[in-house]
Amino acid sequence: MSEETTTAHGPFDLVIRGQRILTTAGITAREVGVRKGVIVAIEPLGNGLQGTEIIELGDDETLIPGLVDTHVHVNEPGRTEWEGFASATRAAAAGGVTTIIDMPLNSIPPTTNVEGLKLKREVAEDQAFVDVGFWGGAIPGNKKDLRPLHDEGVFGFKCFLLHSGVDEFPHLDADEMEEDMAELKSFDSLMIVHAEDSHAIDHAPHPGGAHYSTFLASRPRGAENKAIAEVIERARWTGARAHILHLSSSDALPMIASAKRDGVHLTVETCPHYLTLMAEEIPDGATAYKCCPPIREASNRELLWQGLQDGTIDCIVSDHSPSTLDLKDLENGDFAVAWGGSPRCSWALSDLDRSPAPRHHPGAGGFLDVREACRLGPPAQ
Numbered sequence: 001m002s003e004e005t006t007t008a009h010g011p012f013d014l015v016i017r018g019q020r021i022l023t024t025a026g027i028t029a030r031e032v033g034v035r036k037g038v039i040v041a042i043e044p045l046g047n048g049l050q051g052t053e054i055i056e057l058g059d060d061e062t063l064i065p066g067l068v069d070t071h072v073h074v075n076e077p078g079r080t081e082w083e084g085f086a087s088a089t090r091a092a093a094a095g096g097v098t099t100i101i102d103m104p105l106n107s108i109p110p111t112t113n114v115e116g117l118k119l120k121r122e123v124a125e126d127q128a129f130v131d132v133g134f135w136g137g138a139i140p141g142n143k144k145d146l147r148p149l150h151d152e153g154v155f156g157f158k159c160f161l162l163h164s165g166v167d168e169f170p171h172l173d174a175d176e177m178e179e180d181m182a183e184l185k186s187f188d189s190l191m192i193v194h195a196e197d198s199h200a201i202d203h204a205p206h207p208g209g210a211h212y213s214t215f216l217a218s219r220p221r222g223a224e225n226k227a228i229a230e231v232i233e234r235a236r237w238t239g240a241r242a243h244i245l246h247l248s249s250s251d252a253l254p255m256i257a258s259a260k261r262d263g264v265h266l267t268v269e270t271c272p273h274y275l276t277l278m279a280e281e282i283p284d285g286a287t288a289y290k291c292c293p294p295i296r297e298a299s300n301r302e303l304l305w306q307g308l309q310d311g312t313i314d315c316i317v318s319d320h321s322p323s324t325l326d327l328k329d330l331e332n333g334d335f336a337v338a339w340g341g342s343p344r345c346s347w348a349l350s351d352l353d354r355s356p357a358p359r360h361h362p363g364a365g366g367f368l369d370v371r372e373a374c375r376l377g378p379p380a381q
């Protein structure tokens with residue numbers, strides 16, 4: 001929305017009036033005119049825009065722009081029973097999200113060539129309740145597919161630096177990632193990285209059993225820190241744009257800030273669960289909380305909030321990644337067995353609203369700031 005977006009007084013298909021309308025001027029009293037699904041007028045409350053349908057908001061209701069969630073796994077085709085486009089986009093709409101960007105893995109086939117992308121688009125077309133865009137995937141051996149996927153409209157390419165969780169989406173080593181980054185640099189695309197280091201995870205304790213602390217130890221901060229250091233240096237060497245997905249380890253914030261100061265083209269996201277939950281409160285056996293990288297300690301969480309407030313972290317995304325209930329192994333509660341993902345996009349915003357952020361950052365607006373951080377996903381650099 002823009003304050004400049006004004007036009008004649010109507011009639012509009014829809015007019016929304018309220019005391020709390022979020023625009024570029026902040027939260028103000030406004031009337032919003034909509035024609036053919038597009039906002040064409042934003043005027044001061046009282047100007048009397050006329051519409052076929054008029055919605056008067058209550059004093060405690062706030063109208064905000066639709067959110068963009070750039071980290072959503074829709075597993076259709078192939079694993080539609082985990083999550084398909086109809087359910088994912090309904091969940092997004094319920095959470096105030098009007099655009100999702102779909103991750104390239106967990107569907108079969110994955111989005112690692114143009115054929116896979118076309119298949120995704122075909123199945124999404126008649127089912128989507130919100131706008132849908134697509135990430136491509138960078139896996140061993142598909143360098144030749146990156147440019148065609150870019151030309152077909154993917155927003156960038158995801159790679160893993162350790163096993164992805166599904167065999168049909170193998171991971172890259174750091175040298176392979178660098179090669180692909182150099183390729184992406186040639187057409188100014190973006191590499192988005194699941195940054196946990198394979199060797200570090202191999203040397204960590206086994207996650208077996210019901211203790212959350214054991215699972216946490218199996219995904220140490222060091223694995224994230226090491227992988228993020230690789231992403232930073234390879235982005236520095238190639239000049240490519242890179243994005244760190246779902247940052248959990250606050251240890252990495254200083255080196256991220258340093259790389260940004262150096263002019264490395266780097267952006268970073270984190271997720272509501274890392275900002276609102278803490279390892280100390282996760283009960284043993286509660287595999288619903290399993291995600292990778294893991295939810296860490298309260299002290300780590302506070303530092304992530306600081307990283308968000310000082311701009312080291314650029315945005316908040318959901319990492320919506322459902323599975324069927326049986327895959328979460330809820331009866332046994334074994335963290336080694338359970339799928340590492342959860343449905344998130346329908347309540348990401350309400351989770352953040354209940355967060356303690358404003359308490360820790362009294363100078364910030366809290367409510368407004370959180371929406372700004374959720375708004376864009378990986379920003380243009």
Ligand SMILES: [Zn+2]
Nearest residue numbers: 071103319321
């Ligand atoms: Zn994900």
